[in-house]
Amino acid sequence: MSDQKLMNVESFNLDHTKVKAPYVRLAGIKAGANGDQIHKYDMRFCQPNREHMDMPALHSLEHLMAELSRNHSDKVVDISPMGCQTGFYVAMINHDDYDDVLDLLAKTLEDVLEAKEVPACNEMQCGWAASHSLEGAQELARSFLTKRNEWNQVFA
Numbered sequence: 001m002s003d004q005k006l007m008n009v010e011s012f013n014l015d016h017t018k019v020k021a022p023y024v025r026l027a028g029i030k031a032g033a034n035g036d037q038i039h040k041y042d043m044r045f046c047q048p049n050r051e052h053m054d055m056p057a058l059h060s061l062e063h064l065m066a067e068l069s070r071n072h073s074d075k076v077v078d079i080s081p082m083g084c085q086t087g088f089y090v091a092m093i094n095h096d097d098y099d100d101v102l103d104l105l106a107k108t109l110e111d112v113l114e115a116k117e118v119p120a121c122n123e124m125q126c127g128w129a130a131s132h133s134l135e136g137a138q139e140l141a142r143s144f145l146t147k148r149n150e151w152n153q154v155f156a
Contacts, residue, residue: 052085057136
C-alpha cells in the first residue's frame with residue numbers, strides 16, 4: 001500500500017489480499033498517560049473477501065469468548081467482532097507475551113467447545129438475543145483450533 005495515503009485505522013493499511021487466515025497478529029499498541037499499554041490483536045478466522053462468519057455463530061462466539069476468556073486472564077480488556085465478519089479484535093492491557101496470548105485464546109476456544117449455553121443470551125442482557133447459535137460458535141472454534149499451528153503465519 002506504499003502508493004496509497006496512510007489511513008488512521010491500522011487495519012485499513014493492511015493489504016487484505018496478502019494475508020492468509022487463520023492467524024493472530026499484533027495490530028497495534030496504545031500507551032496510556034500512566035504507562036499502561038493496550039495490545040490489540042487481529043484474530044482472523046476467515047479469509048478476507050472470500051468467506052465470512054454467519055452472524056448468529058459470530059454473535060454467540062463473541063459472547064462466549066468475552067465471558068470465558070476472563071476465566072484465564074484479568075488482562076482481557078475486550079473481544080470485539082470485526083464488521084466484515086472475518087474475525088475479532090482482542091484487546092489486552094499490559095500483556096505483550098504473544099505466545100501467552102495464543103495460549104489464552106486456545107484455552108478460551110476449548111472452553112467454547114465444552115459450553116452448554118451461550119452466556120447472556122436473553123433479551124435483558126443482549127441487544128439481539130434471537131440471533132445466536134451455540135452450535136455455529138462451536139464449529140467456528142473447532143475449525144480455528146484445528147489450525148493452531150498456523151496462527152502465527154499472517155502472510156501467504
